[in-house]
Amino acid sequence: MSDLVQLTAKDFKSDQEVRWCPGCGDYAILNVVQSFMPELGIPRERIVFVSGIGCAARFPYYMNTYGMHSIHGRAPAIATGLAVSRPDLSVWVVTGDGDALSIGGNHLIHALRRNVNLKILLFNNRIYGLTKGQYSPTSELGKVTKSTPMGSLDYPFNPLSVAIGAEASFVARAIDTDKKGLAAVLEAAARHRGSAFVEILQNCNIYNDGAFDGVREDKANRIYLEQGEPIRFGVEGERGVIQHEDGSAQVVDVAAVGEERLLVHDPAHREPSLAFALSRITLETDGALPLGVFRAVERAAYDELMGAQLDAAVAQHGEGDLAALLHSGDTWTVGAAG
């Protein structure tokens, strides 16, 4: 990379007019992504954005990298083929709550369990935007929308719980308008070899405005997770998180329980149960929401394992010889004399 040119955010903007609704949280995310990309030091041509269908899925059109706007829910599958056959690329999947957790739920969990080298950004706005306002798999129970006039009957998915349940090796959460927090999480995701799953809370100001106001607007309810630090938050750090003997985590007054009882964050913990417990802390249950990296463990990425098998096969059998393959098994020769 001796001739590496220092890129800027502008280099990552495509010539296409951005067409999200004015005020959409997607703009903020796009800006942060375009701004932090140069810091990765990866040449533009080696970056690929793959998306499915939905508002978020328009994202690749606005990035001046390689990109594919594919099929509803299938981006992780398509990106898997690309990432597995091209370990030299930095492959990003941009998806939404419907795309990733409804129609594409199967592909998401399998990409995560395989630890395919993908950065998966799930823009969660808890609503279907592109189809104009039906409930999504993350909409709260009882949600009244055009398709649920009497309230949704579907118990919602917690995206992080799903990802951790699938044993993703990297799981994080950020807020669309929280530039610093989002950039930090994205950078950590980018540097993680393997599947990195990032839920980005994104406000849909048209169909589900204010869905995350409790943490998006009220910064005191943000629980920033820091590796090796006791988990505490609030204006004065007066609230914190403890873990009960049954494994569950809970928000408490630090003064009431004592600092020493606070849970110390360990995203590298071998077991995913700690991260899972943290994912269960929500605005609804605890009036606060953890942000940052929940889990980051090292595990061989899928493309590395596959590449190693290819190398081992060559070491064992030698480079494939087509003529020998065609002649494998019992052969017989018919002479010219007949």
Added chain:
Amino acid sequence: MRYTSFMSSSKPVEQIDRVVIRFAGDSGDGMQLTGDRFTSETAVFGNDLVTLPDFPAEIRAPAGSLPGVSGFQVHFADHDILTPGDQPNVLVAMNPAALKVNLADLPKGATIIVNTDAFNERNLQKAGYESNPLEDGSLSDYHVHAVALSSMTIEALKEVEGVTSREAERSKNFFALGLMSWLYHRPTEGTLAFIERKFARRPEIVEANTRAFKAGWNYGETSEDFAVSYEIAPAKLRPGTYRQISGNTALSYGLVAASRLSGLPLFLGAYPITPASSILEELAALKHFGVRTFQAEDEIAASGAALGASFGGALGVTTSAGPGVVLKSETVGLAVALELPLVVIDVQRAGPSTGMPTKPEQADLLMVLFGRNSESPVPVLAAATPADCFQMAIEAARIAITYRTPVFLLSDAYLANGSEPWRIPDVADLPAIPVEFATGDGDGFLPYARDPETLARPWAIPGTPGLEHRIGGLEKEHETGNVSYDPENHDLMVHLRAQKVAGIADDIPELQVDDPDGADTLVLGWGSTYGAIAAAARRVRASGRKVAVAHLRYLNPFPRNTGEVVHAYEKVLVPEMNLGQLRMLLRAEFLVDARGYNKVRGRPFRAAELEAAITELVDS
């Protein structure tokens, strides 16, 4: 070259020109292995041959039951043959159920070799026999050899250490194989070597199977029940080196060859499904050819991953059968819009829905042509014989790569598992598949500009500096590839995509017609019916009638002379294992009054039924 058995026979030998043998038994009796071995011996001996394995979808249906019967038919001859044979001349029945299931297929006078030990009351009852057919005279029209296969095998193995009598009984298929090898003068070295190799880790099993095999051979030689043995001289095949090959193996090798010829790494996305799974298994064992196989979470992901790999510059392939291919429709549609190479192999089986998983059918043709939303043109190819799968896999890849398009290649359950001798091509004679990735500094790069000849767009793979671009399922603007909702542009793009596929007609061979006598009736087929149609035509001609035969390997676009060919004949007959799908296309495209012969039984056509259908039309 002379092949010898380990002993030579002292009994009278009769020369015959061909025979059809069917091995049948319980699915646990090892009939597929027995048939396979017998076929290998026959191939090495130099006969022409065609096989038809026929097994239940159930892995182990209840022992002794009718649904649990597994069969393997092999037809071999001293001349070139085209089908696995309509009716077996010899049936080896390992139990009453195998006899019951297969008896109706036998012509009167056929030979039946039964394992009498299995004809006990319990098995007879399971097979639904009220009395023992070996004793009640119901088999009087056949030559029955009653052989105590199980007990003689156990007897032969009683001195083998470490083998229980229960295990010994399981070697009875090798006894049967030995007996059949004696009866038809098959070379035996190959099977003995195979036993050594296959059971290398269990020397006592090697010993048991070897003894059983030899005991079967010796039984034929010494038993008075078998008065003569038969010789079938080697066939006069074209000079060259041969092997036997099944359709799925030929597809796998063809894909590897296409990877080599194009210089593109092969990526296979697949989900296990009968009868396509063995392609995934074959290719998974060829990692030293740089082959990446990905067993996906479902059929959708399998095709999606293949398309993603193609985007990255690999030869992306996905393999399945009809119930899986339906799930790939959206990926194929995306590949049509993205204009990227993708090879989709459909090993057809009987449907609808799950249908009959192990049985062949040709009823996916209209699905692969039209089973997508909107105007979504895709080239469609079909292999005609097991060995032809090799060539057609290369063709499918060549067209996909050259024209940046998804391509369907149709096979079926009969081609997949059936085998025939294959004259192994010289690798140096295989044509290269040129690939040009786009390069440039990016100034004025137009991802949807087109090659004037092929109408293919540039293949600019990630990693190429300066050519960063975005593609997707939304309609593209001509040349720029930008998202466009312009009505005229959409009309243009719909036409361009159609023209691109239609133009492939100029890049494929013309339809060859076999018409030595100047007939007024044409039989036009496609896919695995090739052998049965050709065999039927021979018989019709032998009866003094005239008939022309042609076989389509390209179904979209049709070869450029197809219209000319069908209009050159007064009568056109289209035999298909469906309700007339090609016939519908021919009628629509060429306004020809094509007639169908349509049977959808989940088994290949018999030459005799096609002979009757052709004769009737010729005489009409």
